[in-house]
Amino acid sequence: MSFRTRFAPSPTGPLHLGHAYSALTAHDMARAAGGQFFLRLDDIDQSRARPEWARLIEDDLAWLGIAWDAPVHRQSEHLDRYRAALDRLAARGLTYPCSCTRRDIEAAASAPQEGVPLFGPDGRIYPGTCRGRKMSEARPTDAIRLDLTRCPEMALDFTETGPAHAGRHVVTRDGLLTHVGDPVLARPNMAASYHLSIVIDDADQRITHVIRGEDLFEATRLQRALQHLLDLPTPLYHHHALIRDEAGKRLAKRDDARAIARYRDEGATPQDIRAMIGLAPAA
Numbered sequence: 001m002s003f004r005t006r007f008a009p010s011p012t013g014p015l016h017l018g019h020a021y022s023a024l025t026a027h028d029m030a031r032a033a034g035g036q037f038f039l040r041l042d043d044i045d046q047s048r049a050r051p052e053w054a055r056l057i058e059d060d061l062a063w064l065g066i067a068w069d070a071p072v073h074r075q076s077e078h079l080d081r082y083r084a085a086l087d088r089l090a091a092r093g094l095t096y097p098c099s100c101t102r103r104d105i106e107a108a109a110s111a112p113q114e115g116v117p118l119f120g121p122d123g124r125i126y127p128g129t130c131r132g133r134k135m136s137e138a139r140p141t142d143a144i145r146l147d148l149t150r151c152p153e154m155a156l157d158f159t160e161t162g163p164a165h166a167g168r169h170v171v172t173r174d175g176l177l178t179h180v181g182d183p184v185l186a187r188p189n190m191a192a193s194y195h196l197s198i199v200i201d202d203a204d205q206r207i208t209h210v211i212r213g214e215d216l217f218e219a220t221r222l223q224r225a226l227q228h229l230l231d232l233p234t235p236l237y238h239h240h241a242l243i244r245d246e247a248g249k250r251l252a253k254r255d256d257a258r259a260i261a262r263y264r265d266e267g268a269t270p271q272d273i274r275a276m277i278g279l280a281p282a283a
Contacts, residue, residue, distance in 0.1 A: 163264025
């Protein structure tokens, strides 16, 4: 099997050391396998994405010694693909409009059942308040959710090679209902959610290996289900450890002090960055 992987940052801020670790890990694994590496920009949220951040991402990655094997894949240029996938799910009666705000969801979940998880990969697990609504009732301000109760029974699996979760993992409909809840597939003024867009992009780019941070491991179960519902292939997964600060907290875009551009301006070299994040020197 050929090896095709990608790095998919959002152009909403500077890359930090955690991004460097993820991008370099994916790039190194692809090159070691004689495979291909692609850059994808998760710019589907045009209210937050900025061209200047996109340019800086490309500059930072090139400075780190990362090269991609095709033109940059920008999600904002593929909205029709996401809408078509959403329409397919809607035509099967698997979606519904949702008008709930975060406050509504918090209020509905204020008296949880004992032993039932409160949070999933997207935060508070949605209690299904709008599940009875029809798509014909959708308003422009509504989100669109997947109705897991109407999905067929599933007995799916995916393979993980990362250090924390290595092995075969099983995905079932009931497990998704309990641990994820009905996920958002599209938000107002956005053609698709992260989960829907990523499985479409991975299929379109023929990605064989998804390499990303372990904070996204739990989201893999939902993405595996969407691949099944849309008849898409399933890659192999590798979730790597996260780069954390001195307090043990994972880095975020607000950590500008650890931005790659700042290290560049201060005279650091790409090999310095590799040493900081515990990667071997480039071959």
